Amino acid sequence: MVATTEVIHQRPESFTDVHTHYCPGCTHGTAHRLVAEVIDEMGLREQTIGVAPVGCSVFAYRYFKMDFVEAAHGRAPAMATGIKRVLPKSTVFTYQGDGDLASIGMAEIMHAAGRGENITVIFINNAIYGMTGGQMAPTTLAGMKTTSSPFGRDVEMAGYPLRMAEILSTLDGAGYVVRRSLHDAANIRKAKKAIRLAFETQQRELGFSMVELLSSCPTNWKLSPQDALDFVAEQMTPVFPLGDYKVNPALESLKV
Amino acid sequence: MEETSIIISGFGGQGTLFAGQVLAYASMDNGLEVTWIPSYGPEMRGGTAHCTVIVSAEPIGSPLVRRPDVVVALNLPSVDKYEPLIKAGGVMVANSTLVNREITREGINSLLIPANTIAEELGMVRLSNMIMMGAMLALKPILPLEAVKKALGEHIPERHKKTLPLNYEAMDRGYQFAVDHQ
Amino acid sequence: MAKELLKGNHAFAEAAIRAGVEAFYGYPITPSTEFLEYMARRLPSLGRAFVQAESEVAAINMVYGAACTGKRVMTASSSPGISLMMEGISYIAGTEVPAVVVNVMRGGPGLGNIAPSQGDYYQMIKGGGHGDYFPIVLAPASVQEAVDYIGLAFDLADKYRAIVHVIVDGNMGQMMEPAELPPMREISETAPDWAVRGAKGREPNILTSIYIDPVDEEVTNLRLLKRWKEIEKNEVIYKEYELDDAEILVIGFGTSGRVASSAVREARENGIKAGLLRPITLAPFPTQRLLELTDQVKRILVVEMNSGMMLDDVMKIVKGKVPVEFYGRMGGVTPLPDEVFDEIRRVSQNTGPGAEDPRDEWIPRLEKIIAGDK
Numbered sequence: 001m002v003a004t005t006e007v008i009h010q011r012p013e014s015f016t017d018v019h020t021h022y023c024p025g026c027t028h029g030t031a032h033r034l035v036a037e038v039i040d041e042m043g044l045r046e047q048t049i050g051v052a053p054v055g056c057s058v059f060a061y062r063y064f065k066m067d068f069v070e071a072a073h074g075r076a077p078a079m080a081t082g083i084k085r086v087l088p089k090s091t092v093f094t095y096q097g098d099g100d101l102a103s104i105g106m107a108e109i110m111h112a113a114g115r116g117e118n119i120t121v122i123f124i125n126n127a128i129y130g131m132t133g134g135q136m137a138p139t140t141l142a143g144m145k146t147t148s149s150p151f152g153r154d155v156e157m158a159g160y161p162l163r164m165a166e167i168l169s170t171l172d173g174a175g176y177v178v179r180r181s182l183h184d185a186a187n188i189r190k191a192k193k194a195i196r197l198a199f200e201t202q203q204r205e206l207g208f209s210m211v212e213l214l215s216s217c218p219t220n221w222k223l224s225p226q227d228a229l230d231f232v233a234e235q236m237t238p239v240f241p242l243g244d245y246k247v248n249p250a251l252e253s254l255k256v
Numbered sequence: 257m258e259e260t261s262i263i264i265s266g267f268g269g270q271g272t273l274f275a276g277q278v279l280a281y282a283s284m285d286n287g288l289e290v291t292w293i294p295s296y297g298p299e300m301r302g303g304t305a306h307c308t309v310i311v312s313a314e315p316i317g318s319p320l321v322r323r324p325d326v327v328v329a330l331n332l333p334s335v336d337k338y339e340p341l342i343k344a345g346g347v348m349v350a351n352s353t354l355v356n357r358e359i360t361r362e363g364i365n366s367l368l369i370p371a372n373t374i375a376e377e378l379g380m381v382r383l384s385n386m387i388m389m390g391a392m393l394a395l396k397p398i399l400p401l402e403a404v405k406k407a408l409g410e411h412i413p414e415r416h417k418k419t420l421p422l423n424y425e426a427m428d429r430g431y432q433f434a435v436d437h438q
Numbered sequence: 439m440a441k442e443l444l445k446g447n448h449a450f451a452e453a454a455i456r457a458g459v460e461a462f463y464g465y466p467i468t469p470s471t472e473f474l475e476y477m478a479r480r481l482p483s484l485g486r487a488f489v490q491a492e493s494e495v496a497a498i499n500m501v502y503g504a505a506c507t508g509k510r511v512m513t514a515s516s517s518p519g520i521s522l523m524m525e526g527i528s529y530i531a532g533t534e535v536p537a538v539v540v541n542v543m544r545g546g547p548g549l550g551n552i553a554p555s556q557g558d559y560y561q562m563i564k565g566g567g568h569g570d571y572f573p574i575v576l577a578p579a580s581v582q583e584a585v586d587y588i589g590l591a592f593d594l595a596d597k598y599r600a601i602v603h604v605i606v607d608g609n610m611g612q613m614m615e616p617a618e619l620p621p622m623r624e625i626s627e628t629a630p631d632w633a634v635r636g637a638k639g640r641e642p643n644i645l646t647s648i649y650i651d652p653v654d655e656e657v658t659n660l661r662l663l664k665r666w667k668e669i670e671k672n673e674v675i676y677k678e679y680e681l682d683d684a685e686i687l688v689i690g691f692g693t694s695g696r697v698a699s700s701a702v703r704e705a706r707e708n709g710i711k712a713g714l715l716r717p718i719t720l721a722p723f724p725t726q727r728l729l730e731l732t733d734q735v736k737r738i739l740v741v742e743m744n745s746g747m748m749l750d751d752v753m754k755i756v757k758g759k760v761p762v763e764f765y766g767r768m769g770g771v772t773p774l775p776d777e778v779f780d781e782i783r784r785v786s787q788n789t790g791p792g793a794e795d796p797r798d799e800w801i802p803r804l805e806k807i808i809a810g811d812k
């Protein structure tokens with residue numbers, strides 16, 4: 001049970017009634033809830049197939065009350081392609097972390113976007129490998145300490161963080177590519193609107209859609225939940241600017 | 257009929273693979289078993305292309321042979337390679353326009369035919385494969401000439417259809433040359 | 439329907455279409471590329487899915503996705519591409535969803551070459567991907583068999599929710615032979631009850647290969663093993679030639695089996711009582727039939743286009759009751775009927791006890807042949 005006293009935050013129908021396995025203060029739970037709410041609001045639950053990644057959200061399918069499959073590490077966009085092409089009327093989304101999407105699955109995400117696959121990607125950028133215990137991710141900030149960059153990410157040796165929203169937005173197959181953050185209530189509202197637009201993109205067959213969500217990993221960052229959210233706001237947003245990187249003009253007039 | 261293996265070999269572009277296919281179609285249409293297998297990959301080195309066709313009344317085992325019954329050699333490397341390998345009592349038809357030597361192997365039935373020269377007389381060098389095929393059928397009547405012509409008519413690519421009469425003539429010329437020079 | 443002269447790769451692809459394949463995901467590689475090209479031409483006009491993926495890794499994961507919808511899906515590749523696919527193959531096996539993978543094998547290891555080979559026997563038959571699973575493996579030896587067994591491959595995949603490999607070598611992909619294609623099958627619109635197509639009016643379906651609790655994984659492993667035992671009981675297929683009174687048993691699969699059949703015929707013409715067992719299911723292997731033959735024959739000759747991989751399976755079954763000998767060509771070399779005939783004749787005259795590892799006796803013979811060939 002997720003304890004909540006606010007009536008307006010009733011459990012979405014697309015959400016199951018189990019306690020999540022995420023660490024206290026982890027924003028994975030927030031992201032799940034936003035996706036479930038959007039799917040409810042759009043009435044898509046019964047036609048949606050989710051693709052879970054390898055990463056902390058490997059068990060995402062436990063929390064969504066809808067058909068779900070579990071992909072190999074990084075391959076969620078390929079698996080989603082395979083599904084969407086045989087079930088073009090269904091709604092297919094992947095939910096991926098930064099190691100999954102931007103490292104081992106770089107080829108799959110680039111080509112799914114390049115092909116303009118009508119799928120929606122929820123990209124959780126927490127600048128670290130959560131599940132395996134806090135190693136450096138392709139999105140780890142310069143100077144940031146992780147278990148595999150114990151002296152801080154040395155860009156001379158380990159290169160620079162990858163900005164996936166910017167990269168993918170250059171592709172003609174992309175219909176909607178934006179970056180949002182989950183560090184406070186106002187940003188969460190904006191994130192939800194973006195997720196809505198991403199699914200609208202898919203429903204309107206406007207091509208590939210992705211919402212990159214700046215997220216926190218208090219456990220592996222070794223910060224309190226609040227300090228972790230502050231870290232997102234203060235340290236991550238300068239490197240990963242929030243904004244709309246690609247919006248198909250057909251979406252601009254949409255009121256959500 | 258006895259199982260008969262035929263290798264058709266030459267430079268890429270001489271139509272050896274297609275000639276083999278025509279033979280395969282004709283065999284199938286006449287109720288025979290047949291396999292056609294092309295050289296591919298490393299064997300194609302140096303721009304040579306060959307195919308092995310096996311025709312039989314019985315189901316065919318191996319689609320490949322070391323010692324063929326019949327060799328149609330459109331160029332010199334093909335003669336050099338297969339002359340020693342042909343089965344005793346076998347047949348070799350070689351294109352004398354491109355093979356400037358005699359066939360010396362004993363105990364086989366061989367014929368040199370100036371296929372390119374005849375093809376030029378007909379106005380199209382690409383006909384040499386069909387001239388050679390006509391000659392081969394005179395020496396080794398696996399199938400009647402008419403049966404092979406029919407298969408050619410049915411399987412020639414659309415864009416070459418207008419050259420069909422010339423192709424028929426090429427087969428006739430090859431066949432007649434073989435009859436006259438045996 | 440009348441026979442048509444069909445090229446192997448095209449025939450397999452068309453047979454798959456007629457068996458109801460709804461999606462093909464692949465990546466070009468010689469000598470299987472024509473399979474992909476054929477699908478690229480045919481599938482869109484039928485309203486079915488075709489994607490040239492960015493890699494074999496992506497291709498097999500697309501297959502994995504479509505397999506989860508319960509629709510018939512396949513890919514085709516050749517050896518190095520199959521290596522990359524092993525990840526997805528393991529996931530498909532672990533999730534217990536049906537899929538068909540065709541491997542048109544070429545010479546290896548490494549980049550090797552594009553010539554016909556059977557060197558992927560271990561990889562295809564023994565698993566290849568990680569974890570405890572059992573692929574069904576079919577090895578047709580003619581274009582007609584390939585057409586017939588592609589259809590069967592889909593049926594078996596569906597029946598057992600299993601991965602089915604169809605393995606041929608480059609010869610089979612390239613050759614043309616008359617074959618009769620089956621009629622186009624109706625595509626069933628009803629989804630299997632486990633498939634993900636949207637949880638409309640039912641509880642959600644979850645398809646995953648993750649079992650965090652080792653005991654849950656063990657239960658899964660056991661389920662797969664018991665299913666495999668069923669497959670072993672029900673699905674063995676093989677062909678035999680001249681075995682009734684055979685004293686020399688030749689065993690070969692695919693092209694090498696076919697080449698051996700010519701050699702067996704020649705042996706018979708020369709008064710040697712040879713016969714051929716040609717497994718079509720390499721997994722499950724025709725163990726029972728081989729055991730019976732072990733009581734009948736005096737010697738066994740295994741012929742392969744690899745270093746003696748099926749040989750190991752034969753040795754395990756024969757358990758030294760009859761001397762086993764081996765003849766293989768490797769690296770993309772196809773043995774020719776006269777070579778195999780020479781071997782049968784040699785074996786028929788050999789009364790020795792047979793080596794513990796038949797390769798030990800074969801290696802010097804092969805070295806001589808290579809020296810003569812070159």
Ligand SMILES: Cc1ncc(C[n+]2csc(CCOP(=O)(O)OP(=O)(O)O)c2C)c(N)n1
Nearest residue numbers: 054055056073097098099100128129130131
């Ligand atoms: C082929 C393969 N390599 C490595 C792993 C181990 N692994 C599991 S999760 C993970 C990283 C996940 O990080 P990320 O995608 O950022 O997600 P997060 O856990 O941070 O949510 C790795 C490397 C694996 N499961 N499979």
Ligand code: SF4
Nearest residue numbers: 022023026056130217
């Ligand atoms: S390790 Fe980090 S990303 Fe994973 S659940 Fe915990 S806080 Fe969230």
